Amino acid sequence: MADQDQASEAQLEGQLAEGEDVALWTGLREAAVEAMRRAYAPYSHYPVGAAALVDDGRVVTGCNVENAGYGVTLCAECGLVSQLVVTGGGRLTHFVCVNADGAVIMPCGRCRQLLFEHGGRRLRVWTVSGLKGMDAVLPDAFGPEDLDEVVH
Ligand SMILES: [Zn+2]
Numbered sequence: 687m688a689d690q691d692q693a694s695e696a697q698l699e700g701q702l703a704e705g706e707d708v709a710l711w712t713g714l715r716e717a718a719v720e721a722m723r724r725a726y727a728p729y730s731h732y733p734v735g736a737a738a739l740v741d742d743g744r745v746v747t748g749c750n751v752e753n754a755g756y757g758v759t760l761c762a763e764c765g766l767v768s769q770l771v772v773t774g775g776g777r778l779t780h781f782v783c784v785n786a787d788g789a790v791i792m793p794c795g796r797c798r799q800l801l802f803e804h805g806g807r808r809l810r811v812w813t814v815s816g817l818k819g820m821d822a823v824l825p826d827a828f829g830p831e832d833l834d835e836v837v838h
Contacts, residue, residue: 778805
């Protein structure tokens, strides 16, 4: 794992935009790896861990939880968002998710919507192609303000 950690840090440093905090991102990735180790993935054998920083400084995590009824499987982001809400809410500011190798992976389409709801356009996401804003991860996203635009 140490080699992977170093590779990931090197990858991150190569992708860092001005003003990004390497220690913050590597700490979040480590939290995601810890969460991944607790995943319940007996069917896919593809454990995933996710971690995010909240605007009050909390770190929330989640792991995927599969089910014999494959369609009701929960992604790691589902657990993370649940932990966010049950521990007091707030806005997600930084997010990363990893696979069994500790490598950064992308949230699935549904989970991008979950992250947008709780982090908005300014949520920073460590993606497979570097650090990006949520507005790039889910362009022209449908969000809470869209509901307000329809008046009856
Ligand atoms: Zn997902």
